[in-house]
Amino acid sequence: AQKITQTQPGMFVQEKEAVTLDCTYDTSDPSYGLFWYKQPSSGEMIFLIYQGSYDQQNATEGRYSLNFQKARKSANLVISASQLGDSAMYFCAMRANSGGGADGLTFGKGTHLIIQP
Amino acid sequence: DAGVTQSPTHLIKTRGQHVTLRCSPISGHKSVSWYQQVLGQGPQFIFQYYEKEERGRGNFPDRFSARQFPNYSSELNVNALLLGDSALYLCASSLGGQAGGYTFGSGTRLTVV
Numbered sequence: 001a002q003k004i005t006q007t008q009p010g011m012f013v014q015e016k017e018a019v020t021l022d023c024t025y026d027t028s029d030p031s032y033g034l035f036w037y038k039q040p041s042s043g044e045m046i047f048l049i050y051q052g053s054y055d056q057q058n059a060t061e062g063r064y065s066l067n068f069q070k071a072r073k074s075a076n077l078v079i080s081a082s083q084l085g086d087s088a089m090y091f092c093a094m095r096a097n098s099g100g101g102a103d104g105l106t107f108g109k110g111t112h113l114i115i116q117p
Numbered sequence: 118d119a120g121v122t123q124s125p126t127h128l129i130k131t132r133g134q135h136v137t138l139r140c141s142p143i144s145g146h147k148s149v150s151w152y153q154q155v156l157g158q159g160p161q162f163i164f165q166y167y168e169k170e171e172r173g174r175g176n177f178p179d180r181f182s183a184r185q186f187p188n189y190s191s192e193l194n195v196n197a198l199l200l201g202d203s204a205l206y207l208c209a210s211s212l213g214g215q216a217g218g219y220t221f222g223s224g225t226r227l228t229v230v
Contacts, residue, residue, distance in 0.1 A: 004159075033218075035218060035219075037221075042223065043205055043207075043223055043224045043226070044221060044222070044223040044224065045160070045207060045209075045221035046221075047218055047219070047220065047221075050218055091159050091160075093159075102165055102167075102172040102173035103162065103165075103173045103175075104150050104152070104162035104165050104173055104175065105150075105152075105160070105162060105209075105219065106162070107152075107159030107160050107161070108159050109157075109158060109159050110158075110159050
């Protein structure tokens with residue numbers, strides 16, 4: 001079974017500062033994928049970034065980067081130069097690749113990020 | 118291109134009733150998965166369908182069922198509704214297997230009274 005732990009229920013950050021959202025995971029599957037999603041109050045889950053367990057380099061997508069530390073089983077999301085529009089819930093999720101990923105995504109409980117002007 | 122479309126966006130049902138939620142995936146995506154998100158929690162996996170066959174099932178009672186049609190759209194059915202079934206139901210489409218990520222729809226917000 002897979003487990004995702006997000007230990008920060010809420011965070012307040014000043015606009016333009018960088019922010020790190022923590023995520024640790026647990027799985028016995030040697031091949032897996034890690035995802036970060038943003039969920040604004042409208043409810044839609046917006047894909048931000050993906051990291052495969054065998055990827056040699058940390059993933060980056062614009063202002064988003066994933067600090068992947070495999071030995072520590074952590075996959076922290078870093079948002080550079082935060083903006084007011086970044087205020088939302090953020091979810092870390094995992095997919096175990098054994099069985100073709102048929103067990104879907106396992107999500108953490110999320111972090112509520114609020115960007116202050 | 119249209120994204121993942123879910124209908125209805127909101128609905129209110131009474132305990133004991135039945136509900137059907139619908140999802141149309143992104144064109145070219147053959148896999149649809151369903152998630153339940155109760156208030157204050159992360160989404161929980163319910164089902165995954167690929168090429169019209171159930172490929173994965175989460176820890177949900179038999180009151181929950183789903184199917185996928187030849188055009189890859191999907192329905193989630195919930196029988197004998199309980200108050201605890203009140204949640205946001207999210208549909209995600211993907212290419213299938215390990216290929217690619219998941220694109221989510223805006224969800225259906227179900228309230229059971």
